[in-house]
Amino acid sequence: MSQNRASVEAVVQSYFDGLYEGDAEKLGAIFHPSADLRWVEKGELQVLTVPDWLDRVRKRPSGKAEGKPREDFIVTIDRSDDKTAFIKVRCQLPPRYFTDYLVAMKLADGWQIVSKSYRYDLRE
Secondary structure, rough: OHHHHHHHHHHHHHHHHOOOOOOOHHHHHOOOOOOEEEEEEEOOOEEHHHHHHHHHHHHHHOOOOOOOOOEEEEEEEEHHHHHHEEEEEEEEOOOOEEEEEEEEEEOOEEEEEEEEEEEEEEOO
16 A cells, blocks of 8 residues: 555645646646545635646746745545555745645546645644
């Protein structure tokens, strides 16, 4: 199973790189097209499709372009079998500091993120 863990970690590394670089194509390659992003804002559940999120990524300045510090890491990977992974990560796009919960599945073309739920703190 260590090879499988390495392949899950490679997807997460692409996720971290894509976020920091603002690379919507890199992110689009690892997210299943039907995936969505979910978070709570002002007590209400918010849902965003991956295509809409990727449009936002394309329009915002990247952390890399703005010279912002990069800190991202895997907190845990929970595997129920060799085709399903629940991944908790921490990352940042200052002033937002995120905890992301990613669900990844091994599909015909390899590992893809099929769901993302997250929360963040605002810091100065």
